[in-house]
Amino acid sequence: MTSRIILSKDTAVFFSEKERDVSMSSLYQVLSPAGELVGDLKGQLDEATMIKMYENMVLVRQFDRKSINLQRQGRMGTYAPFEGQEASQVGSAMAMTPGDWLFPTYRDHAAAIVHGQSMARVFLYWMGHMEGSISPKHLHIMPPCVPIATQMVHAVGTAWASKLQNEKHVSIAYFGDGASSEGDFHEALNFAGVFQTPTIFFCQNNGFAISVPFSQQSASKTIAQRSAAYDIPGVRIDGNDIFAVWLTMKEAMQRALDGKGPTLIEAVTFRYGAHTTADDPKKYRDQESLSEEWRQERDPLQRLRVYLENQGLWNETKEVELIARVNEQIDAALVEAESYPKSKPEDMFKHVYAEPSWMATEQESELVKPSKQEGIPA
Amino acid sequence: MKRKLTMIQAITEAMDQKLADDSRMMLLGEDIGVNGGVFRATEDLIHKYGPERVVDTPLAEAGIIGAAIGLAMNGKIPVVEIQFLAFIYPGFEQIVSHAARMRYRTRGQYHVPMVIRTPYGAGIRGPELHSESVETFFAHVPGLKVVAPSTPFDAKGLLIAAMEDPDPVIFLEPTKLYRAFKQEVPEEMYRVPIGKAKVVQEGSDVSIFAWGAMLRVAEDAAKQIERENGLSCEVIDLRTLYPLDRDTIIASVKKTGRAVVVHEAHKTAGLGAEIISIINDEALIYMKAPVKRITGYDVPVPQFSIEDDYLPTAERVKDGIMETATF
Numbered sequence: 156m157t158s159r160i161i162l163s164k165d166t167a168v169f170f171s172e173k174e175r176d177v178s179m180s181s182l183y184q185v186l187s188p189a190g191e192l193v194g195d196l197k198g199q200l201d202e203a204t205m206i207k208m209y210e211n212m213v214l215v216r217q218f219d220r221k222s223i224n225l226q227r228q229g230r231m232g233t234y235a236p237f238e239g240q241e242a243s244q245v246g247s248a249m250a251m252t253p254g255d256w257l258f259p260t261y262r263d264h265a266a267a268i269v270h271g272q273s274m275a276r277v278f279l280y281w282m283g284h285m286e287g288s289i290s291p292k293h294l295h296i297m298p299p300c301v302p303i304a305t306q307m308v309h310a311v312g313t314a315w316a317s318k319l320q321n322e323k324h325v326s327i328a329y330f331g332d333g334a335s336s337e338g339d340f341h342e343a344l345n346f347a348g349v350f351q352t353p354t355i356f357f358c359q360n361n362g363f364a365i366s367v368p369f370s371q372q373s374a375s376k377t378i379a380q381r382s383a384a385y386d387i388p389g390v391r392i393d394g395n396d397i398f399a400v401w402l403t404m405k406e407a408m409q410r411a412l413d414g415k416g417p418t419l420i421e422a423v424t425f426r427y428g429a430h431t432t433a434d435d436p437k438k439y440r441d442q443e444s445l446s447e448e449w450r451q452e453r454d455p456l457q458r459l460r461v462y463l464e465n466q467g468l469w470n471e472t473k474e475v476e477l478i479a480r481v482n483e484q485i486d487a488a489l490v491e492a493e494s495y496p497k498s499k500p501e502d503m504f505k506h507v508y509a510e511p512s513w514m515a516t517e518q519e520s521e522l523v524k525p526s527k528q529e530g531i532p533a
Numbered sequence: 534m535k536r537k538l539t540m541i542q543a544i545t546e547a548m549d550q551k552l553a554d555d556s557r558m559m560l561l562g563e564d565i566g567v568n569g570g571v572f573r574a575t576e577d578l579i580h581k582y583g584p585e586r587v588v589d590t591p592l593a594e595a596g597i598i599g600a601a602i603g604l605a606m607n608g609k610i611p612v613v614e615i616q617f618l619a620f621i622y623p624g625f626e627q628i629v630s631h632a633a634r635m636r637y638r639t640r641g642q643y644h645v646p647m648v649i650r651t652p653y654g655a656g657i658r659g660p661e662l663h664s665e666s667v668e669t670f671f672a673h674v675p676g677l678k679v680v681a682p683s684t685p686f687d688a689k690g691l692l693i694a695a696m697e698d699p700d701p702v703i704f705l706e707p708t709k710l711y712r713a714f715k716q717e718v719p720e721e722m723y724r725v726p727i728g729k730a731k732v733v734q735e736g737s738d739v740s741i742f743a744w745g746a747m748l749r750v751a752e753d754a755a756k757q758i759e760r761e762n763g764l765s766c767e768v769i770d771l772r773t774l775y776p777l778d779r780d781t782i783i784a785s786v787k788k789t790g791r792a793v794v795v796h797e798a799h800k801t802a803g804l805g806a807e808i809i810s811i812i813n814d815e816a817l818i819y820m821k822a823p824v825k826r827i828t829g830y831d832v833p834v835p836q837f838s839i840e841d842d843y844l845p846t847a848e849r850v851k852d853g854i855m856e857t858a859t860f
Contacts, residue, residue: 308600
């Protein structure tokens with residue numbers, strides 16, 4: 156197979172045999188783990204955006220840690236943490252614009268928050284509230300998708316409608332490496348290719364589908380190379396390099412809006428923690444050393460902080476101020492969520508249909524009426 | 534103007550008129566464009582409305598239904614054709630986990646106005662897995678509506694109602710009746726309400742409940758038994774299988790005190806059981822005999838050389854009627 160240059164010239168390529176090297180050095184990278192610029196910013200990334208990137212990543216990392224604590228305290232249900240994947244989620248979401256459609260999985264609330272979902276709403280979701288999946292009115296943030304890969308075809312449909320209606324918006328489907336084994340992954344990429352929909356398939360390959368490593372998930376070395384089968388562009392990037400993520404997303408979005416169809420992005424990253432708070436990663440991987448290795452050598456926040464400090468854009472005082480500020484925001488969101496009116500039992504009967512069925516209406520009245528057992532002596 | 538149409542013609546006309554009426558309408562499916570569908574339900578519509586609105590899709594049911602969900606959420610009204618009911622299973626997850634739940638999960642912010650049309654049922658000498666009647670899978674899922682017409686008139690009116698419904702509708706078309714007979718069908722658009730059964734024939738001794746292709750079998754049995762035994766049967770076409778029209782079911786059995794349910798689906802956990810349960814809840818003391826079910830057997834629908842032995846016949850229905858009448 157001949158090599159194809161995908162997206163821009165300094166983007167990593169992967170199609171030819173010799174380029175199927177899956178070491179980290181083959182990834183498209185702009186900001187090295189040491190915080191040095193190793194790629195072209197293309198004149199698109201200004202200092203204010205870079206600072207915002209850092210602030211957002213700190214915000215969502217604090218949010219994630221807070222959520223784990225809340226789950227441990229019994230104030231939230233099972234929670235899916237994302238620490239380690241901040242650059243992928245924040246960078247991609249920051250590239251989006253308000254009319255775009257965001258299809259997150261259960262691990263993508265960092266992307267949802269950065270795109271405009273309120274943190275209080277995300278807390279409500281993990282608290283099992285009936286209203287935890289409502290999008291802000293001016294945005295299209297879909298409910299976190301729980302079945303794997305199924306949301307990918309929805310993102311084809313919404314993008315298809317945008318195209319037919321001449322709306323300049325893209326649809327972005329988030330998914331993980333495990334999703335690449337599902338049939339819906341194939342059907343989504345195939346449909347998007349056939350109908351040239353403005354869909355961006357954003358894969359966070361964190362190496363593990365709960366416990367199964369990617370090497371056992373797939374004989375293909377990368378997920379990005381699958382794009383060749385659909386004749387759509389695919390690119391493999393350093394998912395912990397927020398500059399690479401943002402620039403790749405911007406380019407994919409431009410292609411989509413120019414009528415050039417879908418793009419598959421594979422952002423290579425790592426979740427430091429468990430699949431969910433109900434999972435123990437020590438069971439299936441050398442958790443301590445792997446997690447430590449990624450934290451020490453490839454952390455997405457650390458490298459941007461070093462870069463910003465070297466540019467004179469960041470310092471310890473700002474860091475302390477930022478941590479205090481985001482913690483205050485998170486605490487305020489928690490207060491809002493915990494004081495939000497609780498879901499009432501009768502809420503389960505609402506919004507099944509535009510008009511409720513007679514069955515549900517009757518069952519609702521059974522639910523709220525007093526028990527027949529009242530008045531019966533014990 | 535009144536003309537006589539077959540069911541397939543009535544279905545085509547319903548889609549044709551809605552495509553003309555509402556620019557949001559789209560048809561999606563395998564071979565529905567140039568080929569006009571394997572049963573020709575979409576014949577010529579691609580030429581009239583173009584390939585952007587009458588779309589030949591890749592052969593992938595989850596892809597078709599999943600993409601249609603996205604289209605519906607973003608302003609379109611997709612009508613999906615699945616070639617045969619037993620081919621819907623790859624898209625089952627999209628139907629039950631997403632189409633049926635989107636309104637619920639977003640508290641009404643997004644909804645999925647879409648119709649999934651599919652031929653169903655046996656009796657056409659089809660190959661394996663072309664003859665299933667698994668409506669009960671869908672009639673178990675809150676968030677879906679399930680419709681099965683038995684006449685050209687109802688097929689057009691129910692399909693238009695389904696295309697105008699704000700929620701997903703599974704539209705089951707009895708394959709055997711596609712071209713079985715013609716009926717007067719108004720040329721203009723009209724709606725047959727979803728959720729309403731129809732008393733096809735009034736009677737006083739036994740109520741017979743049926744839908745789809747079994748309606749004809751029930752009517753045949755009722756006519757024969759009246760002639761042969763002087764029993765007066767009330768024949769009811771349920772038309773909508775979810776939600777069931779409880780009021781019509783109850784009003785009929787309160788009058789007759791006897792009932793037979795006829796369906797070609799397997800007996801166990803078939804909708805007949807649900808109808809008996811409704812009667813049990815609302816009219817038990819009116820009943821003079823246990824309700825009889827005449828159904829397909831609890832076996833896979835067999836190869837076509839013996840499919841007629843699987844399907845309920847007028848003879849079997851008559852036996853059921855006599856059993857309840859002489860209890």
